[in-house]
Amino acid sequence: MTRQPLPTFAGTPPFPEAAKAALADGQLRTNLAHATSTIRTKRARAVAERDDWEALRLAGAAIKDEVLRDLPAMLERLEQEVAAAGGVVHWARDAAEANALVVSIVRTAGAREVVKVKSMVTQEIELNEALAREGIDAWETDLAELIVQLGHDLPSHILVPAIHRNRREIRDIFTAEMGQVGRPAPADLSDAPRELAEAARLHLREKFLRARVAVSGANFAVAETGTVMVVESEGNGRMCLTLPEILITVMGIEKLVPTWQDLEVFLQLLPRSSTAERMNPYTTMWTGVTPGDGPRAFHLILLDNGRTDVLADRVGRQTLRCIRCSACLNVCPVYERTGGRAYGSPYPGPIGAILTPQLRGIVRGPVDAQTASLPYASSLCGACFDACPVRIDIPEVLVHLRARVVETGSPHHRLPTSEQLAIAAAGQVLRTPRRLRLAQAFGALGGWIIGRRGWIRRLPGPPIVSGWFRGRDLRAPAREPFRAWWRRSGRHGKPP
Amino acid sequence: MRIALFITCFNDTLAPEVGRAVVRLLRRLGHEVDFPEAQTCCGQLHFNTGYREACVPLVRRFADAFAGYDVVVTPSPSCAVMVRDQQPVVAAMAAERGLDPSLPERVAAVSPKVYELTEFLVDTLGVTDVGATFRHRVAFHPTCHSVRLLHIGDRPRRLLGEVRGLTLVDLADADQCCGFGGTFAVKNPDTSLAMGADKVAAILATGAEVLTAADTSCLLHLGGMLSRAGSPVRVLHLAEILASVEGAA
Numbered sequence: 200m201t202r203q204p205l206p207t208f209a210g211t212p213p214f215p216e217a218a219k220a221a222l223a224d225g226q227l228r229t230n231l232a233h234a235t236s237t238i239r240t241k242r243a244r245a246v247a248e249r250d251d252w253e254a255l256r257l258a259g260a261a262i263k264d265e266v267l268r269d270l271p272a273m274l275e276r277l278e279q280e281v282a283a284a285g286g287v288v289h290w291a292r293d294a295a296e297a298n299a300l301v302v303s304i305v306r307t308a309g310a311r312e313v314v315k316v317k318s319m320v321t322q323e324i325e326l327n328e329a330l331a332r333e334g335i336d337a338w339e340t341d342l343a344e345l346i347v348q349l350g351h352d353l354p355s356h357i358l359v360p361a362i363h364r365n366r367r368e369i370r371d372i373f374t375a376e377m378g379q380v381g382r383p384a385p386a387d388l389s390d391a392p393r394e395l396a397e398a399a400r401l402h403l404r405e406k407f408l409r410a411r412v413a414v415s416g417a418n419f420a421v422a423e424t425g426t427v428m429v430v431e432s433e434g435n436g437r438m439c440l441t442l443p444e445i446l447i448t449v450m451g452i453e454k455l456v457p458t459w460q461d462l463e464v465f466l467q468l469l470p471r472s473s474t475a476e477r478m479n480p481y482t483t484m485w486t487g488v489t490p491g492d493g494p495r496a497f498h499l500i501l502l503d504n505g506r507t508d509v510l511a512d513r514v515g516r517q518t519l520r521c522i523r524c525s526a527c528l529n530v531c532p533v534y535e536r537t538g539g540r541a542y543g544s545p546y547p548g549p550i551g552a553i554l555t556p557q558l559r560g561i562v563r564g565p566v567d568a569q570t571a572s573l574p575y576a577s578s579l580c581g582a583c584f585d586a587c588p589v590r591i592d593i594p595e596v597l598v599h600l601r602a603r604v605v606e607t608g609s610p611h612h613r614l615p616t617s618e619q620l621a622i623a624a625a626g627q628v629l630r631t632p633r634r635l636r637l638a639q640a641f642g643a644l645g646g647w648i649i650g651r652r653g654w655i656r657r658l659p660g661p662p663i664v665s666g667w668f669r670g671r672d673l674r675a676p677a678r679e680p681f682r683a684w685w686r687r688s689g690r691h692g693k694p695p
Numbered sequence: 696m697r698i699a700l701f702i703t704c705f706n707d708t709l710a711p712e713v714g715r716a717v718v719r720l721l722r723r724l725g726h727e728v729d730f731p732e733a734q735t736c737c738g739q740l741h742f743n744t745g746y747r748e749a750c751v752p753l754v755r756r757f758a759d760a761f762a763g764y765d766v767v768v769t770p771s772p773s774c775a776v777m778v779r780d781q782q783p784v785v786a787a788m789a790a791e792r793g794l795d796p797s798l799p800e801r802v803a804a805v806s807p808k809v810y811e812l813t814e815f816l817v818d819t820l821g822v823t824d825v826g827a828t829f830r831h832r833v834a835f836h837p838t839c840h841s842v843r844l845l846h847i848g849d850r851p852r853r854l855l856g857e858v859r860g861l862t863l864v865d866l867a868d869a870d871q872c873c874g875f876g877g878t879f880a881v882k883n884p885d886t887s888l889a890m891g892a893d894k895v896a897a898i899l900a901t902g903a904e905v906l907t908a909a910d911t912s913c914l915l916h917l918g919g920m921l922s923r924a925g926s927p928v929r930v931l932h933l934a935e936i937l938a939s940v941e942g943a944a
Contacts, residue, residue, distance in 0.1 A: 578876025581843035601745030666881035671919030
């Protein structure tokens with residue numbers, strides 16, 4: 200079977216450029232605005248039902264912070280419990296190690312394909328690409344992931360990866376692509392949601408019944424019992440987690456909760472924040488293997504891939520509380536307009552803007568220009584912090600990471616950038632009132648020369664200056680700044 | 696009560712009428728206000744863009760310029776947030792890096808005394824009717840930092856609600872960001888303008904004659920877009936409306 204090469208985020212330009220392309224796509228903007236505003240309204244309703252919502256958020260943050268404080272011991276406890284229940288635990292330092300482990304388990308089983316439960320972490324490590332290189336097919340079974348995979352596309356949302364697609368586009372993708380990789384879509388497929396879902400169901404059923412190996416991520420793992428949990432809406436996860444002989448779960452090391460009781464908090468926070476439901480339709484949990492029921496072998500791969508670096512950073516470590524609900528995406532005015540792919544990572548939106556740079560080592564040293572652009576992909580409006588069920592202060596982390604970008608610099612610039620020069624100039628001007636007065640006088644003169652009726656329409660200069668004038672005028676600096684007025688008459692109490 | 700006015704560098708240079716309105720308003724309410732001329736800028740633009748060391752001299756100047764006052768009033772919610780929440784972060788860094796060991800103490804002495812204008816009017820002075828008259832249809836943009844960082848809630852609306860002759864119109868999706876975001880406006884101009892375009896459309900749909908907000912920064916961005924679009928909607932800081940009386944404006 201010949202396949203197109205799998206699409207990748209590699210080569211995504213820095214955020215401002217990537218966003219520009221997305222902003223020009225009218226269909227994308229319409230699809231996104233409609234989808235995010237719908238889910239925003241639903242979430243607000245689901246959250247308003249709970250008068251203890253703030254207490255739940257505080258509890259969620261506190262439990263995750265406890266996990267992060269005691270992570271090594273808790274991970275070892277999990278390992279012990281999983282092993283005692285008949286599972287095999289592997290430790291992976293990075294994506295390459297994790298992918299090699301999966302490949303080796305699949306090969307040993309003599310399998311050529313795996314079915315997959317929707318999982319962010321396997322996108323982070325680009326598992327499907329690694330499997331493809333070894334001639335192993337990975338079939339996504341979540342409806343939206345299926346749409347993305349069949350469309351040779353990239354995901355643009357954590358929970359709803361095909362949020363950028365509408366029904367008509369999905370019908371066209373199913374009709375053209377399903378037959379290439381399995382059971383074709385019915386010839387007369389319409390764009391009615393029920394028909395689209397039925398086509399996906401029939402297409403996937405074949406794969407569920409055939410596959411011998413499944414790969415999943417994990418929403419939570421309970422340290423005290425070694426129980427791993429996946430929450431989902433479609434039942435595809437339940438199929439993958441129970442039918443195949445071998446189950447491989449890849450899990451970031453921060454996904455732990457200490458006890459079963461702690462799940463009480465997260466199973467209330469997660470569904471209301473993500474799908475705006477009181478409870479998600481399917482919750483599957485398993486502890487090792489159970490003879491005669493479900494997979495005969497269970498492999499748990501514990502992945503670091505930059506997480507211990509995040510943990511080591513005092514301000515950044517709160518990022519590891521994230522439960523991947525995507526509430527921050529749905530309320531973000533930037534995400535709503537640019538969509539997810541502009542972020543150049545499977546983690547888009549506000550959480551992606553802080554998680555991706557940290558996983559890529561921004562706290563340790565210089566990063567590439569695309570990564571360095573992510574902490575700036577926010578107006579710092581604060582909607583994400585308000586929506587976050589585990590109280591990650593995303594704006595605080597964003598400005599913290601901006602400081603890292605400024606202080607570690609970029610390896611590509613040896614001369615100061617126009618931004619650095621502009622910022623330094625502003626710093627010098629604002630250093631003393633005398634300099635500020637002088638600059639104000641020059642500004643007033645300049646504004647008087649080039650301004651028209653109090654407005655400046657255009658100003659030549661580097662992007663940090665000219666960017667303003669792309670669609671905005673600027674008020675000309677005042678002829679008499681406030682401090683000049685104060686000296687002349689204000690302090691004497693003359694009527695202003 | 697010794698009251699100092701922190702004008703902010705934006706207002707000082709680009710919108711001095713806002714400062715004059717604050718002075719006029721406070722005098723009308725019976726309070727004398729001082730303008731310490733040593734002040735320049737709170738450092739917000741530098742801090743939020745990641746230039747933390749460049750903030751140190753600005754934060755030092757701020758703390759020293761306003762030392763000794765009982766109250767510092769500012770007509771800018773976002774600068775108030777910078778002073779109260781972020782200047783202590785800069786000061787801690789300055790001490791940690793040996794740049795200025797006593798800065799945390801000096802900042803801690805001043806930053807809790809800083810009040811945004813509507814907080815000062817409603818909470819400290821306990822007034823919502825400031826005796827203003829303004830006979831126009833007005834759209835009010837709440838601004839993100841007012842709502843989500845400073846949590847000033849409905850104080851601006853309560854003040855506007857008491858202004859004689861003023862008709863407050865409903866602005867759709869009012870709590871959505873206008874797209875300014877400091878250097879975001881120039882580092883991500885296309886996204887900033889896309890956000891601003893939706894806000895401008897919502898403003899125009901109200902039929903308001905005047906757009907107001909408690910912060911000049913959002914108004915610079917929205918006013919600049921309205922000007923570029925040739926719109927007759929006027930942009931006024933909340934303080935200018937609260938300072939206006941019968942016959943004026």
